[in-house]
Amino acid sequence: MKTALTIAGSDSGGGAGIQADLKSFAANGVYGMSVITAVTAQNTQEVRSVQDIDNEIILDQIEVVFDDIPVDAVKIGMLSSPATVETVADALKKYEPKHIVLDPVMVSKGGHHLLRQEAIQSLKEKMIPLATIITPNIPEAEVLIGGEIVSSEDMLSACRQLRELGAKTVLLKGGHLEGAPNDLLYDGESFHWFSGERIQTKNTHGTGCTLSSAIAANLAKGHTLYDSVKLAKHYITIAIEHSLALGHGHGPTNHFYELYRKAGVKNEL
Ligand SMILES: Nc1ncnc2c1ncn2[C@@H]1O[C@H](COP(=O)(O)OP(=O)(O)OP(=O)(O)O)[C@@H](O)[C@H]1O
Numbered sequence: 277m278k279t280a281l282t283i284a285g286s287d288s289g290g291g292a293g294i295q296a297d298l299k300s301f302a303a304n305g306v307y308g309m310s311v312i313t314a315v316t317a318q319n320t321q322e323v324r325s326v327q328d329i330d331n332e333i334i335l336d337q338i339e340v341v342f343d344d345i346p347v348d349a350v351k352i353g354m355l356s357s358p359a360t361v362e363t364v365a366d367a368l369k370k371y372e373p374k375h376i377v378l379d380p381v382m383v384s385k386g387g388h389h390l391l392r393q394e395a396i397q398s399l400k401e402k403m404i405p406l407a408t409i410i411t412p413n414i415p416e417a418e419v420l421i422g423g424e425i426v427s428s429e430d431m432l433s434a435c436r437q438l439r440e441l442g443a444k445t446v447l448l449k450g451g452h453l454e455g456a457p458n459d460l461l462y463d464g465e466s467f468h469w470f471s472g473e474r475i476q477t478k479n480t481h482g483t484g485c486t487l488s489s490a491i492a493a494n495l496a497k498g499h500t501l502y503d504s505v506k507l508a509k510h511y512i513t514i515a516i517e518h519s520l521a522l523g524h525g526h527g528p529t530n531h532f533y534e535l536y537r538k539a540g541v542k543n544e545l
């Protein structure tokens with residue numbers, strides 16, 4: 277069985293972070309492992325508090341996995357502090373996993389900062405250049421390029437600028453723009469739009485985590501980058517379509533593998 281490792285924050289409410297990643301890995305048919313970078317006390321409405329995990333044990337978690345178990349793909353989510361960014365980047369440089377999917381998580385849906393302001397520069401300099409693919413949403417991409425993105429045209433030029441930061445490929449998610457949630461993939465040569473239809477729901481907690489983990493899972497299984505994004509876009513669409521009205525805020529995506537299979541998606545090699 278292929279494996280994937282998530283390096284991310286814990287969401288006690290189970291909708292985003294490590295919890296969403298492990299569910300998405302399982303639903304997409306890989307064995308999931310985790311390195312926890314921070315613990316968030318979180319539900320569908322708020323992030324009440326955050327505690328960063330000490331760097332020594334972040335490093336131990338990474339080393340103990342890589343020293344023993346094959347890692348076919350890595351997904352990175354919440355990194356919280358500059359020291360965490362550096363610890364994770366240095367460790368990944370040592371182990372050189374084949375695929376690194378970096379979701380540059382910055383702010384929760386409720387507006388809580390999950391990456392400190394002073395960590396943005398380290399993320400750009402140390403982490404992004406290691407990534408096979410980065411998956412920013414529009415506000416994250418705006419921070420990374422230092423400019424506004426309000427149209428499809430802007431998305432095209434933003435992808436070019438984002439790629440200059442050193443990632444092999446960029447998937448710029450369009451979910452935060454008005455209209456259809458179309459995502460744009462750019463590998464330095466060509467652009468591909470992955471178009472979607474907006475599902476009317478407030479239950480979109482963890483959509484970014486779900487998508488990036490599904491990409492990592494499909495890369496781990498040996499799919500091409502293009503196919504992995506295609507399969508993941510399909511998966512997130514189904515997971516939002518069947519999202520759960522749990523809690524009083526933004527409910528979580530639904531990782532029910534049967535739904536995925538019934539939709540007839542063949543993602544076996
Ligand atoms: N209402 C919606 N209907 C259909 N697809 C959506 C909807 N909202 C987002 N998406 C899609 O879901 C995926 C995740 O996008 P989004 O931009 O919401 O991530 P995000 O903001 O990083 O999520 P989060 O930070 O909450 O985990 C993208 O493929 C996007 O196009």
Ligand SMILES: Cc1ncc(CO)c(N)n1
Binds near residue numbers: 318
């Ligand atoms: C722990 C965690 N990671 C990522 C997100 C992204 O929304 C979140 N809300 N919480």
